[in-house]
Amino acid sequence: MNDALTAGEFEAITGLTPKALRLYAERGILAPVAVDPINGYRNYQRAQGQHGIILDLLRRARVPVAELPSTSDFDFDARRQSLALQRVVEDFYLDVAERVADFDPSNFVAHSIETPAMNWVGVVVEIGFPDDMNERVEAVQELAVDTPTIDRAFAKALAELQENSANIVWTATPGDGKTSGRAMVITRPTSQVLDPAARRHLESQIHSSTGQNVAVAAGTLPRRLEVTFASVASGDPTPADEAAAGYLHALAFAHYLGQHKLTAISAHARQVVDGPALFEGPAPVSVFDVQLR
Known part of the structure; x- marks a missing residue:
């Protein structure tokens, strides 16, 4: 034959x-x-x-x-597990999308407060995620470990400069608008805008403590109106509710701006924690900054 x-x-x-x-x-x-x-x-x-x-x-x-395998051997169980994980993630985002699709501004109550100018310093953390689902899970797990470590090193290095007496920390997206979704800034208030030498000191100390190469930025938030939103819904939120909250607050903020003819300082909210560290205080609150008239 x-x-x-x-x-x-x-x-x-x-x-x-x-x-x-x-x-x-x-x-x-x-x-x-x-x-x-x-x-x-x-x-x-x-x-x-x-x-x-x-x-x-x-x-x-x-x-x-x-x-694809180069032989007839293929790990079918691993592929099924990957598909099951992908399906769970897809269902979760479908639930989140459904909540966003049902957005109603009347379900949110706005609270605003006039706030003085505030100097700040921040550490830029890269948060890009790969397309592969398993690699994305690993990236999230690494981020969950690295971010608190960087945050603690940041707080310690800032204390060495005799800064950060305020018990508050927040995250925001870089102000250039080019890295949205791929980086965040862990930010703390300072008594003055830190000069380049002080920023380099922070970068060096954080690298020494964590092994991570980070960039440090500084600036001033102007005198502004801080706006937050509370949901009128009752009951404990589900994970999908919590994931949708940021999107819904952004939609509520856009409606609020149009309703009151106001101008936002930033297109994105700051995630503010009223505590000494990002992961050691209460849940973050989405705070939107608005220009004062």
């Missing part, structure tokens, strides 16, 4: 297309046993049929090409 198969015969057995066979050969996933040096025709062995069929079915199951 002749075990050799032409590319066309192999395609008929496995369901793979010529394009797929060329791609898999280039990636080293499924290589022909021989290629004619004159006409470039590829030949396969009949024993490769099982592998080819598996590859075709895995692609129908939407397994990425990068995860």
